[in-house]
Amino acid sequence: MADAAATAQLHEDVLIVEGLHCGSCAAAVEALLKRQPGVVEAAVNFAADSAMVRFDTTRTELSRLQHAVSKLGYRLLSPGEEGASAGTTERLRRRLLIRLAVALVFGMWCMMPAYLVYLAPLGIIEPAATWPLALASGFFALPVLLYSGGHFYRVGLRTLRVGAPGLDALITLAVFAAVGVSVWRLATGHADVYFDAAVMLITFQLIARFIDGRVRRRAADVVRSYLSQAPETATRLHEDGRLERVPATDLSVGQTIQLASGEPLALDATVLAGDGEVDQSLLTGEHEPCRVSPGDSVRAGCRLLAGELELCVTAPVGERRIDALARSVRGLLSRKTALQRLTDALARILLPIIVSAALAAAALALLLGLGAEQAATRGLAVLIVACPCALSLAIPLVVVIGHARMVADGVIFRDPAALETAADTHVVVFDKTGTLTTNTPRVADVMPARRGDSADLLQLAVDTLADTAHPVAHGLAASATPSPGAADGQRYIDAGLGTRWEHAAACVLAGRPAWLRQQGIEVPPSDDARMTLHLAHNGRYQGFIAFEEALHPDAISTVHTLQQRGHDVYLLSGDTRASCLRQAERLNIAPEHVVAGVTPEAKQRFVEALEKRRAVAFIGDGLNDGLALAGARLGIAVGEATPTARAAAAVYLPDGLSHVPTTLMLARRARRLMRQNLGWAIGYNALALPLAIAGFVHPVIAAIAMTLSSLCVLLNSLRMNVRREAGK
Structure with missing residues (x-):
């Protein structure tokens, strides 16, 4: 074993999986990859369309893994092929919408004759009409059963083949059982059919898939955003x-x-x-x-x-480095969170439990001498009543229903998974440049060489840099407007050093002190660590202008509010420590909570290290923040954030920093409702299963109970819209 370990050459890749429709698809691919020779570890995430695979290159290679996955009906794309899956994702979304539309239209027609059959004992229709109505219900159910539900059958069979059955396998079994019993009942001249129950099952699951797909797929957008920067x-x-x-x-x-x-x-x-x-x-x-x-x-x-x-x-x-960052973000987004792992595990263990319960119900009916027909009906009731529709809707419904409320409060909510730990958030980490500060420097001091010439020095700087692209020029433009003759003359730019402006009989130099000295200007020494612009006019030194980063208007109040609520606030930046400390002092952030001069990878590692002790929210706006935004359990992009930052973050605040406290409050409420929904879904199954096994639940009542269970989850999710005082 030691020799084998010594010769193993482990390679880890974050790959793209094309063709995933749901969590069961991801589970099937993951199980298949883990069974391949040489694969040490594999994790497939539906939310990110990705697979993290660690394998021994001496025993297998990527092409073999791709071939194995292709036999299951999916494609495993290697790094550099990110763009190839974009069109497929959109096609899958359109197909899902068409399946859902077919299920809704024909499902309504299927249920109308079915409900008339249910009402027959009340004398509303003649008994002789019940069998034709039952047949009509089956006829209208055909498009739903054959087309809308086709994906569930395919995925269910795939997951059974690789030994990772989940919700799709359970749906397939329940639908086949409902249809089989219904056909048998029609063939024997009875009108008690359950086509409508099978249709309801398929429709509810398609709705859940549509909701889930809308709110959770974002990793591909992140990667494309990164690559679009170049x-x-x-x-x-x-x-x-x-x-x-x-x-x-x-x-x-x-x-x-x-x-x-x-x-x-x-x-x-x-x-x-x-x-x-x-x-x-x-x-x-x-x-x-x-x-x-x-x-x-x-x-x-x-x-x-x-x-x-x-x-x-x-x-x-x-x-390129930007490619590495994109792959790292995809890998971070591929991580499964606590609630994701819980729902995946529940879906896996429910199948054998429910099948065993259905068989037990049928066996109990036979032991009681009720006959094969009654035994099949009881088994079918168990399959329908225990199908975890509420479980699959528990998380997506909270997100979708709360979305309108969040938008109204200036919060664009992107990922429910990141909100699981928001209620426990103790640390808020801010990026500096562009997040707490604006991208345009502000004039801090005007220091003329001769007393009383401050306005003249400022005007000279504004005229010299008029119409240039340097950030300093934008900062000057906010303090004064160019003179009428500022557009005259010629400007010569020495990139990164300074600008020479020649007009009429004058020559103005504006730039770094070392550059002015090279032009023969005597510049006095200065220990000012700020960004400075030194000026000379016709060979004579005129003084300098010092700049500082301008804080966003809401920065001080936001940091103060968070600190009042008990959050520790950190400042994390790739800028110099001197620049970071100046802003930290203005924001009342302790020097020991300032981390400067860090790379994007170091930002992500710092956030990850903090999260080992306490839950962290990271707030940023730039491309260099993408890794930290994706890696943090709660990533928040603010203001005029880059497309990459917005895509990587779980939450986007277009109105800026002032909505950060509101976001944390809404996140706490969302997680609480998600947990309540999951608790209800699990409790419902725990209560309904024994009743169905005992024969107290008819298949039709089971279908209604399944609907009511999902309705309870919906009503609880509506509480997301209830307005409360901040912080509750």
Whole structure:
């Protein structure tokens, strides 16, 4: 064993599973993967359409696993094929809608004659008409049974084949039993049929699948959002100097590309020639643009603000840092939460329990001398009454019914699974740049070289940087407007260093102090650690303007409210520690709760480490926050968050930070209602099964009881709309 362990070469991949319709599909694929030679661990998640597989490469390979899964009717896609499953997902959604529409229309027609048969003992219709009405009920049920329910039969048989039967297998068994008994009753001239019970079973499950699919599928959107940050094409520089725009997928390591000012980068690369200023805030969270020169590394997704670069590709599509982040997010979203694991486990153990109960009911009837017909009826009643429709609706209904209330309160709720631990949330971790602060720096101090010239110095800076793209220019524009002659003259930008503005007989320099010194300007030393803009006019130093990040208007009140409610608040950022500490002081966040200079992966690890001790909510807005938002049990994207952040988060707050406390309150209520629904669904089965076994429940009453059970779950879920005082 030791030798085998030593020679094993374990490889872990997060793969895409195409064709999943439900949790039972995922369970079947997972069971099949675990049985493959060389597979050490496998976990398939329906909510993320993904599979985490760890296997020994000396005993198997990915192509074998893909072949095994394909025989079950699904496709296992390797990394880099994320986009291939998007069209299939939409097709599956449309097919589900069509099946549901057929079930609703023909289900109503099926139930109308069935209800007339039920009312026959009251003398409403002639006894002779009951058999034709029963036949009509079966006729109208055919489209539902043959088309709408077809998916349940296929998946039920698949899960039985791989030894992982779940809800689909139970539905299949109950429908087949109801139809079989009904056909037998019609053939013997009786009108007591149960086609309507089978139709109700299929319809309720289709509704549950539709609701569940709407609120829980988001991992594919996250991956596409990540990859959309990098353009699909790049400008290739040939050896003869010719430039050609080509798809990014056609470029390989070592090839040369060119990046112009204002363009986003498609591939990870190293700078060969040129200087420039790069905005890396999406990937790192640093609010200040970064100057790059030959030898520096840049990542796909960053944007060149100024300059022109010649670069050497260091990572092709599929191996870029942004690809790794996308796969990591999918892996995080693939984790099964407590309620997911509970409902999956219940669905698995209910099948053998219910089948055994049905057989016991039939056997008891035979022992009591009631005959085969009565025995079959009792067994059928058990199968119908115990079918866990309420269990499958317990969580999705809370989400869907509460969605309108949440939107009205400025909360866009995306993932019910993340709300399970919200009631226990003790720690709130904020990203800084763009979340607590705005993306535009604010003028903090104007420090003229000569006393009394503050307004003139500010106006000079505004005119010099008029119509430039640098963030500092936007910050200046918020403090003053350019003079009428600001558009005159010529501007020369030295990327990442400064701007020269020549107009009339004047020459103004605005930029970093080192750059001004290179131009022969005598700049006094300064220990100011803030972002500063130094200016000189006609060779004479005029002073500098200091900038600071502007806090969002709701930042201070939101942090204060959370602290008052007993939450520990942390500030987590990729920016410098000095910048983070300045903002923490304004927000009354303790210095020991400030973590600075961290990468996206480090953010996720920090949140994960905190969650080992206490439940955490992470709040962010940028691409670099995607991992932490997906990994946190409660990820919240706020304000003008990037599409990636919105997709990765469980909750999106378009109106900003002020709704964070409201979100936590609504999340606590949602989890409480989910638990109540699950408790009711389990209690219903525990009560109904013994009664059905004892013969006190007719199949028709069983179908009604099943409906009432789902109705109770619905009514309890409606309590999500009841308004209460904040914090309750």
